[in-house]
Amino acid sequence: MKNLARANRPLLFLMVLLAAYEVTVGGKSSQVLATWAYTVAFGVLVVAGLVLILLGNEVLEKPAVVIISSIIPLALSLGLVVEFLPAWHWPYTIFVLVGFALIVFTRIQSPRRYQIPLLALVHAVAGLVIFLLPIIVVLNGTVPQAWFVLISVGAALIGLAGMLLTLLRSGRQFLSQDVIFSVLPAILLLMTAAFVAGFQVL
Amino acid sequence: MIFIRMKLKLYWKLIKSLQTGLLLATGLAGYMSARCPIFNAPQLLAVAASLFLAISGSTILNMWYDRDIDARMLRTCMRPLASGQVSSKEALTLGLILSISGVGWSLAIDPLYGLIVAAGLFLDVIVYTVWLKRKTAWSIIWGGISGGMPILAGRTLAMGGMDWVGVTLALGILFWIPTHIMTFNIRNAADYLVAGIPTFVSRYNIAVTRKIIVICSILAAMMMSVAAVGIGMQVGYLRLLAVLSSGLVILSINSLLKPSEKLNFGLFKYASLYMLSSMILMMLA
Numbered sequence: 001m002k003n004l005a006r007a008n009r010p011l012l013f014l015m016v017l018l019a020a021y022e023v024t025v026g027g028k029s030s031q032v033l034a035t036w037a038y039t040v041a042f043g044v045l046v047v048a049g050l051v052l053i054l055l056g057n058e059v060l061e062k063p064a065v066v067i068i069s070s071i072i073p074l075a076l077s078l079g080l081v082v083e084f085l086p087a088w089h090w091p092y093t094i095f096v097l098v099g100f101a102l103i104v105f106t107r108i109q110s111p112r113r114y115q116i117p118l119l120a121l122v123h124a125v126a127g128l129v130i131f132l133l134p135i136i137v138v139l140n141g142t143v144p145q146a147w148f149v150l151i152s153v154g155a156a157l158i159g160l161a162g163m164l165l166t167l168l169r170s171g172r173q174f175l176s177q178d179v180i181f182s183v184l185p186a187i188l189l190l191m192t193a194a195f196v197a198g199f200q201v202l
Numbered sequence: 203m204i205f206i207r208m209k210l211k212l213y214w215k216l217i218k219s220l221q222t223g224l225l226l227a228t229g230l231a232g233y234m235s236a237r238c239p240i241f242n243a244p245q246l247l248a249v250a251a252s253l254f255l256a257i258s259g260s261t262i263l264n265m266w267y268d269r270d271i272d273a274r275m276l277r278t279c280m281r282p283l284a285s286g287q288v289s290s291k292e293a294l295t296l297g298l299i300l301s302i303s304g305v306g307w308s309l310a311i312d313p314l315y316g317l318i319v320a321a322g323l324f325l326d327v328i329v330y331t332v333w334l335k336r337k338t339a340w341s342i343i344w345g346g347i348s349g350g351m352p353i354l355a356g357r358t359l360a361m362g363g364m365d366w367v368g369v370t371l372a373l374g375i376l377f378w379i380p381t382h383i384m385t386f387n388i389r390n391a392a393d394y395l396v397a398g399i400p401t402f403v404s405r406y407n408i409a410v411t412r413k414i415i416v417i418c419s420i421l422a423a424m425m426m427s428v429a430a431v432g433i434g435m436q437v438g439y440l441r442l443l444a445v446l447s448s449g450l451v452i453l454s455i456n457s458l459l460k461p462s463e464k465l466n467f468g469l470f471k472y473a474s475l476y477m478l479s480s481m482i483l484m485m486l487a
Contacts, residue, residue: 020442020445023438023441023442023445024436024438024439024441024442025438026437026438026441035441039441039444039445042445043441043442043444043445043448046442046445046446046449047445047446047448047449047452050449050472050475051449051453051468051472054468054471054472054475055464055465055468058464
């Protein structure tokens with residue numbers, strides 16, 4: 001099932017439109033760095049969605065997917081930290097840049113021993129930031145609207161999408177390739193919709 | 203009734219609806235890129251109709267002239283003219299009627315606008331198709347210049363004169379055309395060889411063609427961005443244009459570094475989508 005199922009095209013197209021909308025509003029942030037971080041995150045979703053529609057599921061098996069898919073959580077978490085944890089602004093920016101550079105380096109130079117632990121570490125930190133930070137800022141009243149926690153829902157879904165991609169690459173038969181290919185577009189759409197709805201309350 | 207429906211169906215194939223639609227979108231985007239109070243609905247409709255006639259007319263004239271090579275290529279041998287479903291006299295008459303009425307209407311709307319539309323038609327049919335297409339691979343430049351005329355015409359009409367933004371938009375189209383055409387040349391290289399049409403793939407080689415595609419994609423993205431800033435596009439829409447442009451450049455570079463038939467065709471389709479999206483952004487923003 002290398003070709004994209006017909007029913008999944010509209011789902012991905014809708015995801016592209018939602019992500020494109022979020023690029024235009026820049027996560028509704030007034031901070032320049034946060035705006036650009038959200039632009040990068042949703043921009044990757046726009047281009048990746050279009051490429052997936054045009055080229056089909058085959059692209060998901062390319063080695064570059066690991067690098068590209070790590071941009072989304074890193075950029076999103078950076079935007080949130082810049083906006084809601086200004087004291088951590090610089091340390092986290094350095095973590096994101098170094099983390100991303102190391103992911104790219106280990107993938108190109110192939111020191112396989114470090115690939116998985118590094119990827120797990122960077123994704124775990126970024127994922128936890130996206131999942132926990134919205135809940136914390138809603139609970140402490142920094143963001144009064146509870147709907148902001150939808151970003152945490154998006155984080156859970158991005159984690160699920162990441163796990164499915166990892167299963168796909170590992171070749172383990174826990175879930176078949178066909179099942180992963182058929183559910184991934186729906187998860188990506190729900191994830192993007194959750195992020196867009198969450199940012200909408202700002 | 204059935205006869206008329208069949209004829210219209212054949213004529214629709216003659217005008218290459220997707221290509222005509224994309225060029226029409228560029229013309230409308232050029233017009234709508236100028237802000238109110240210049241924009242008005244009756245004139246917009248007149249621009250749409252006159253451009254549609256002129257672009258359709260030139261496409262039919264191209265297809266009429268190229269009917270012999272269309273018949274030799276597997277991809278095009280079933281086109282209405284090449285397969286004999288429409289006679290060459292009928293196609294020529296239709297092409298001339300549409301072209302003359304499109305240019306005439308354009309001249310009636312505004313002389314400078316009409317002149318640019320006429321120049322586009324002349325460059326496309328006479329210079330590109332009749333004179334250069336069968337002689338040199340570099341004919342693509344003239345095809346690109348003629349492709350940039352609808353957007354220049356639309357912008358010029360709305361602004362009341364030619365400005366640097368209109369020229370930059372036309373340059374954006376000129377540099378985008380090689381990405382669009384050369385990816386198609388690569389995909390159908392054998393067909394073009396059979397028909398004896400020189401392309402960059404046959405004149406140089408695929409590797410050189412891919413490098414040109416990368417350079418042109420970068421230049422097209424730059425021109426579109428500069429023109430968007432010149433139009434006064436809102437920052438949010440500019441960011442989206444930057445994202446879409448990055449996609450075009452990254453895909454073209456990827457196609458150079460890791461060439462594959464699928465990626466090449468993906469780039470061809472993305473380039474069309476990129477142009478349409480950019481035009482929508484120019485209209486909205």
